[in-house]
Amino acid sequence: MKINSTALIRATTGTIWAIVAMTLASELSPSFKNFLVSTAGHHWIAKSVFSVLIFILIYLSFIKSKEPRNVLKSVAVVFASVILGGLVIFSFFVWQYFK
Amino acid sequence: MHILVGLHAVLGEIGALAFLWVFVDLLNPNETRIKRACRVALIGVILLFLAWFAGGYYYLTQYGSVVKPVIKAGPTPWAHDIFTETKEHIFLFIPFLAVLAYGLLERYRDAIHENRNIAVAIVILSGLIVAMAFAMAGMGFIISSGFRSALESKIL
Numbered sequence: 217m218k219i220n221s222t223a224l225i226r227a228t229t230g231t232i233w234a235i236v237a238m239t240l241a242s243e244l245s246p247s248f249k250n251f252l253v254s255t256a257g258h259h260w261i262a263k264s265v266f267s268v269l270i271f272i273l274i275y276l277s278f279i280k281s282k283e284p285r286n287v288l289k290s291v292a293v294v295f296a297s298v299i300l301g302g303l304v305i306f307s308f309f310v311w312q313y314f315k
Numbered sequence: 316m317h318i319l320v321g322l323h324a325v326l327g328e329i330g331a332l333a334f335l336w337v338f339v340d341l342l343n344p345n346e347t348r349i350k351r352a353c354r355v356a357l358i359g360v361i362l363l364f365l366a367w368f369a370g371g372y373y374y375l376t377q378y379g380s381v382v383k384p385v386i387k388a389g390p391t392p393w394a395h396d397i398f399t400e401t402k403e404h405i406f407l408f409i410p411f412l413a414v415l416a417y418g419l420l421e422r423y424r425d426a427i428h429e430n431r432n433i434a435v436a437i438v439i440l441s442g443l444i445v446a447m448a449f450a451m452a453g454m455g456f457i458i459s460s461g462f463r464s465a466l467e468s469k470i471l
Contacts, residue, residue: 219422228415232408239404258375260403264367267407271414287419291436294415295443302405302447309400313393 223278225290229297230274231267236301238263240308319373324455326366331448333359334416338441341434344427352437353424356417359444363413367406374403382462389465394458402454409447416440 242249242259252262284290336355340348378399386395416437423433 219418221419221422224415224418224422228411231411235404235407260371260374263404264371264407267411271411286432287423287430288432288436288439291419291439294412295439298408298412298443298447301408305404306397306401309397312400313396 220275220279220281220283221287222281222284222290223275225284225287225294226278226281227271227275229294231271232294232297232301234270235263235267236304238266239305243308243312317373317377319369319377320455320459323366323370323373324452326362326369327448327451330359330362330366330413331445333362334413334441334444334448337416337420338438338445341427341438341441344434346428349420349424349427353417353420356413356420356441360410360413360417363410363444363448367410370406382458385465386458386461389461390468391461391464394461394464398454398457398461402451402458405447406451409444409451412440412444412447416444 238252242252242263249259252259252266256262256265333355337352337359340352340355344352383395383399386392386399419433419437419440420427423430427434427437
């Protein structure tokens with residue numbers, strides 16, 4: 217079976233933002249952190265497992281999508297998501313430390 | 316010093332070097348280089364997943380109970396509060412980026428030398444993986460320094 221690159225790009229982008237969302241939510245909401253701990257024993261394991269599941273789920277959801285007309289443009293979105301998502305996480309922990 | 320920290324760093328950095336290889340091969344792609352880049356990227360993906368497991372196992376079994384309290388009690392608690400917290404989450408991006416780079420290489424292996432855009436896209440992804448892996452190493456250095464400065468402040 218051929219890899220679907222649209223599904224792969226969307227799965228990567230979605231997973232990056234899911235990691236950012238889980239990171240912030242687990243710090244801001246004790247009940248969400250408790251939920252993560254209760255599902256996997258440790259919040260980081262839960263985030264790791266959920267990120268893999270989210271990746272697979274998004275990939276399977278878009279597996280029949282058309283191939284992107286411009287792969288470079290789609291990868292630019294992934295690149296921007298990594299930079300922006302990384303900055304959000306770093307800035308959040310800087311803010312948490314100094315607040 | 317712990318063997319798992321070394322293993323995590325070695326696996327991660329060799330995984331990053333695999334994507335540096337992909338980066339270089341795709342700057343001027345031909346059939347041989349694309350074929351080789353596919354194999355090297357697959358090795359890179361495997362190594363980065365192994366780095367995830369090794370680092371995660373160390374983080375869960377050693378870091379939280381032994382290293383974190385020492386850093387937090389030392390002169391540079393921000394080494395944990397900012398850099399460990401950032402590293403443990405941003406690291407999670409890398410294996411997925413590696414899967415994406417490998418997936419695109421496999422999907423377009425016959426079209427890369429005809430379509431420059433695809434080669435550039437994979438070059439950008441590979442460069443990003445390398446840069447992020449080295450950023451992880453830099454944060455690892457800051458965290459280790461935080462631990463050492465905490466120990467030095469008690470001993471010296």
